[in-house]
Amino acid sequence: MKLKITILLALTVLLNCSCSDFLDLEPKNKVTADRLFSDPKGVQAYMANLYYQLPIEDFTFDQDKGFNYNYNGAQNFGINPSVYTDEAVSSEYWMFIGWDINMYQWWNGGYKLNRDVNVLEAAIPTLDITDVEKKSLIGECAFIKAYNYFALVRRYGGVPLVKELQEYEGDVEILKVPRSTEKESWDYVLELFDKAIENLPQSWSDNQRRATVWAAYAYKSRAALHAASIAKYWNEYPFSGEAVDKGYVGGMTADDANRYYEACIKASEALMNDSPYSLHKPNPANPEEAARNYQEIFEDPSTAPEEVIFAKGYAQPGAERGHSTDFWNNPNQTANGASYPGRTNPTLDLADLYENYDNPGHSAPIVTTEDGDLSDVSGYNPARKYLHFDNPMDIFKGKDARLFGTLIVPSSQWKNTTIIIQGGMIKPDGSYVTETEDSYTMPNGKKYYTFGASVRSEYSGFENHPNMTRTGFLRKKFLNEKSDVAPRFFESTTSYIDIRYAEILLNYAEAVVESNYSANGAQTRAAEAINALRKRAGHTKDIPLTLDNVLRERRVELAFENRRHWDLMRRREYQKEFNGRERLALMPVIDLRGEKPQYIFVRKLISRDGMKFFEPKAYYVWIPGTETTGITQNPLY
Template identity: 55%
Template sequence: MKNQKIFILMVLMPFLLSSCQKVLDLKPTDKLQPEQLFSDPEGVKVYMANLYYQLPIEDFTFFRQGVNFNGGDPNNGGFAPAMVTDEAMHTEFGDFIGNDDFKWWEQGYKLIREVNLMIDVIPTLAINEAEKKALIGESAFIRAYAYFSLAKRYGGVPLIKGSQPYGSPESLKVPRSTEKETWDFVLQECDVAIENLGTEKGRRANKFTAYALKSRAALHAASLAKFGSRAPLTGDAVTKKLVGLDAATAAGYYDACIKASQAVIASGQYSLFRPNPANPAEAAENYRLLFENPNSAPEEAIFVKGYALPGTSLGHNYDIWYQPAQLANGWPHPGRMNPTLDLVDTYESYDAPGKSAPIVTTSDGITGDYNGYSPTKNYIRYDSPNAIFANKDARLWGTAVLPGTLWKNTPIIIQAGYVKPNGEAVIRVKDQITIGNNTFHTYGAASVTQYSGFDTYGGNNTRTGFSFKKFLNQQKPVVAGWNQSTTDFMEFRYAEVLLNYAEAVVESGTGDAVLAAKVLNDIRKRAAHTTNEPLTVENVQRERRVELSFENKRFWDLIRRREFHTEFNNRSMHTLLPLQDLRALPATKYIFVRVVVPNTNPRTFEPKTYYRYIPGIGTNGLVQNPQY
């Protein structure tokens, strides 16, 4: 009996084994195969949508932890990249740039691998030539975008120009190309995209999106070449030219930026949104609208990333983190983006256009005194907590919620304290005083739900004296939950292309200086300026700072122009304290005091931070960036 069983087993064995021969060729039944996905044009669309999603767009979901940081647990405490620049401070955190911040390596090569796969299958797809051409263009745009994001972080990187067939692990290791080769590849891919893409406007890349990318990337490369010597680095990566560009290459990159920007300008397809406002108030409202809903400005928006589904990774968190504390609507930690006095100072005044107009608080006109309130100083008294900003550039009013202004039909109260009739000041302390029949509160109101400034309660009140407005939704109350905001983000807009053009012309001394001055002033005119300013390096940079503030451009401007280590050398940001001056009673008067942002330490940028570290060099064998 037992023998018989063994016999049967022996007979069956060859059959059993032979039937297993193709076990490794079995297809999973729960996953789509590439052929299946790509054989259907709808499948291609789905795949492409995913590639677009992975683009490293530095929008509302771009944080120190990376891009698209809103899936899973999106709680980052409301820390935004603007807070490591001179644009803003967080209400509580004083963090600066850490080694692991703003990296984009694994996700970068994942996107590149997937777009390479797309590029491979395009010729095999059953679609017409025009559609193929569009896909070739879009793939090149995505690849250019990905390598641009790598190059600005890491310098020269391994250029994977096609799908890598799996062989030995060694064959998959590609050494870093030089930084120049990497930038040249980015521009070359932009050219492929420009050549193949059409001009149709929509959410997908078109010819002008590719030109806009080229304009931005070429300007970045040109600046590195021109200003690299401001922060020289040494080490293996430098000797092998894996980081750094020769100064001589600047001219070529500026020229590429000029040509690409000019192509967008000359096309006549785009223009500034509401370019001729009647007055500053209208200009401020136009500017605010442009960001609250970019879809209302198709003439200016070149490339928009949409947010559509609240509560998913297609929603973001700007409204919960950054609406002023008074309008938190149940959210526990609002008000966390605090625009700095340093940024506010930068905006021009209509009284003296053509230069930054620092906020003057004392009759002697000194703006560099941060020693705090003193009863002996002669402060200028204003009738309201925002009268001091009356003649400042409309874009300040469209970007920040200023003390005592209306937002969502609510007066936003930002007050740091008061000066008692005896000249003694009570600042950043919760207190009250009754004079006659009136009671005055240091923070401008009695209860913590009634004001938005300076009280450290919950880390919810601005500590710079300014709350945030740009991009925020004024129409809807805050929904106290994750990913509830659906404001779209303009990744490329016409004004940036104009500013790129102006910068490339003024830095290189080539191109059409008359046109460059005109476009610079067109942007100012849109902000209700009535006089022109000349095309100078300083004017272009100031205009960039104010026009593009909080669009996550400032960080890279400081990087590419090698200004971070000089701008942030033991640097503290500043606050404007609005105080009610009770010495003026019965009149209601306010004075302002310039101070260092309370509870912060000065910050210093280390030159090695101009490049991120290359991860995993033990395995991938790549040369590490300097000083890591």
């Protein structure tokens, strides 16, 4: 092959292996394909680079700047996809989905990765390796292409399908591939996953983090569910124009939806019936144990190999090999010297979803007043009778264990520290102070403060400072509680779980209930699937299989795993959920009027957040370069 392959020399560091023998050429940043692929280490390095390019929305993903993003060491400034949904807000920034046409872009990166895979695919027949090794390489290439095209299609709808390596021979027009329809594009994604399933091994030696047949089934489950939802709900927001007329966006039928739902069901069943995967610690002794078990999955995914199907690891702290999740998201009190903690603030909207154990199958919004009215979110009202608590933790008694495995709530313990989150004070004379620094000294000499402590380092909420939560909650999932992470960028090494067995059960249940599929006892199995998740969370009573139950379970089980954005997209619910919506906070307030100080809670709008409107054009991302490629642009751009 005369083709030149550009290889980043930094890859040798990234891979932590010696590749100097095949990269020791002039110029230093290029190597011929013949030379590269003639050495097993060259193939290994090339494949590792393909995995590195996978569009995984992990800790280093930036919605505006892309994947594996690093800007002057800051990575994504603590912004993650949850802040564009009802799961969380950023303590510092106020942007929302659709504000920038560059958000969620992957066109150029996607077609670069596709070409890189096509290069290796074209070379496989010539490689001096065994047929078994060639088969595995074919499977890995199909897997990476499928993952990549899944990322493209869910962003752009129908896309050009460049299935083989293209060579430039003087006429650029021959290289132009038109858009396929959205239906054809989804079919191609599933076809690629099928090819991966046919060729990938069930496991790799030495537990290498490479795609397996089970990973291919898992992502086929996810992709097929996404395709089915688009086919069923695409017209919930009726687009018009050339892209619609030609089927590049939407245009699918109920039959298409059911076909995709069945593909999701079959892929999920393959994992449920035959794979080595299962739920991590599915039978806790009590809710406290359930919360610890759930937390440890994300704190150290290596402790849950039976559940984690595909994860992205980080080599070691520093040198841009790690990530900065702990740096950005620890509470202010446990920042360990980090300059920018507390950036992800979970909403009351999310906390309200979690059930109480004594009323299974129903969300239990957090009640703060004697009348139980949840509608008044205007702030403290002295005319209302608030419930009083000796300890802020008391308001969360009886809540689903996943709440405590996902969120840091006021006065909970984190790193052997009581996390103080408080935003107001009612003085003995009834005067009310909120989100403003103040203090009051009681007759016994004890002093109380608006924010719960006298100095900033001793509290974690509601002061007008980006290190403080402005919702009453902080994110726990994926943070490291057991050890202090150095207060620098790139010091976290917690693996990012991209897909796990719990999602497969949820995909299966949703596909079954949406399509009313009943073969092979699917309705019963789907109910068992969601109740298995609930049992793992400490529930003892089963709930029936309904769409509402499945979707609620999905939200609480997968919170902060970057699924909510895509669930709103595929089900076409964004414009319904965010049409002037204002997200909510839960603010603890110390009340000094009684015989002893107690806490009340105020349900309120999040300060400095404002109304949020989803721009429906964001259902399909803007396609760059249409002026020169002649590709039809997506609607509303």
